[in-house]
């Protein structure tokens with residue numbers, strides 16, 4: 001068990017294996033109070049699986065996942081299954097899966113700006129309103145750690161920015177740690193302290209210090225977007241095939257990739273031409289911050 005001065009959650013060389021295939025492996029990750037850690041990576045790269053290890057929903061097949069004693073977690077899953085044919089108001093939704101004090105539910109709905117929808121049917125909410133309701137439900141538990149799996153899905157760009165702003169504000173207000181998942185390698189992250197890029201394992205991680213300053217970016221997304229968001233620039237040196245094997249930049253294919261297996265190379269001065277993008281089963285993309293790169297990037 002972790003002590004109060006330790007991280008809220010810590011994964012060490014953690015991996016999940018199913019039917020002889022590693023869904024994700026060799027993950028080292030920690031989230032501290034007041035810290036926002038963002039997981040990025042292509043579809044199927046193991047982000048949700050990693051989050052579930054952090055939550056304790058999945059037990060690592062190897063390595064460890066340790067949470068602070070008595071940790072309260074607020075979870076916004078990627079998918080939820082609710083029978084939408086049943087009437088369910090937003091207020092009732094707040095305490096659907098656990099007891100929540102009415103005052104805490106009100107505070108959470110106020111913080112997320114959905115108080116005026118408290119009597120509305122959840123099934124009638126717009127995409128952005130629903131995501132806010134999901135966030136409110138997580139906050140109402142007064143969590144030490146919030147795990148948000150693609151919290152901006154289905155939300156339009158300006159709604160996305162305000163949701164990221166909201167997450168940042170909640171972090172500031174309640175001082176919780178946040179493990180945030182984004183499915184898009186191009187995604188821009190607001191107030192993220194640490195970015196972890198997964199692709200079956202930790203490809204690289206670091207602090208996104210870059211803010212997109214280019215005129216084109218500002219023109220496209222507006223100055224507010226530039227002020228709030230940073231782009232994390234990174235690259236990959238290998239591809240994960242659909243059957244779980246790994247194709248390396250030199251064309252060789254191995255059963256799996258692990259930080260210890262010696263296939264990783266230093267990203268500093270990396271030659272992009274060595275990157276084989278042909279026939280990728282999981283398409284890799286590169287974030288390009290104009291002139292800015294994430295600071296303090298390290299490679300697994």
Ligand SMILES: Nc1ncnc2c1ncn2[C@@H]1O[C@H](COP(=O)(O)OP(=O)(O)OP(=O)(O)O)[C@@H](O)[C@H]1O
Nearest residue numbers: 018023041042043044045046047048049050078183
């Ligand atoms: N219970 C399971 N049994 C077998 N394979 C699984 C299981 N759960 C997930 N997977 C597989 O593990 C891989 C990682 O899945 P995961 O949901 O963690 O990816 P992700 O990065 O969150 O993807 P996305 O961006 O599409 O949400 C995928 O290939 C998925 O099909």
